[in-house]
Amino acid sequence: MAEAPAVEVQCPVGTLPQLLAALHDPIRLEMVRRLHEVGEPVKCAALYDGINKSTASHHFNILRDAGLIERVVSEGHIYQRLRARDVDAAMPGLLDAIVEQANRESGR
Known part of the structure; x- marks a missing residue:
């Protein structure tokens, strides 16, 4: 029987300056862009290229502290999930914009 996913305690969605500061870094912006594109929890390693695990962990912590993502553990694997609904409820349209x-600037 599959184990139910465990979600860590969530930080509240941050203020506008906190969200913008978290998304100011190009690596974190790309992580959020990838999560937004998929729309479901994603294994951590699929969210970054060219950085090591400890650096990725640092970026995930900043995004979690801003309330943008949450960590999900399921069947021994760690995933990150974008809290798009929560962010949109706090600041409608911000994340999508x-x-x-970011997609336009990256040519996607």
């Missing part, structure tokens, strides 16, 4: 612009 940021991701759309």
Whole structure:
């Protein structure tokens, strides 16, 4: 029988300056863009290229502290999930606008 996913205690969605500061870094913005594109929890390693695990962990912590993502553990694997609904409830349209612009700038 599959184990139910465990979600860590969530930080509240941050203030506008906190969200913008978290998304200011290109690596974190790309992590959020990838999570937004998929729309479901993603294994950590699929969210970054060219950085080591400890650096990725640092970026995940900043995104979690801002309330943008949550960590999900399921069947021994760690995933990250974008808290799009929570962010949209706090700041309607902000996340979609940021991701759309990131997609335009990256040619996607």
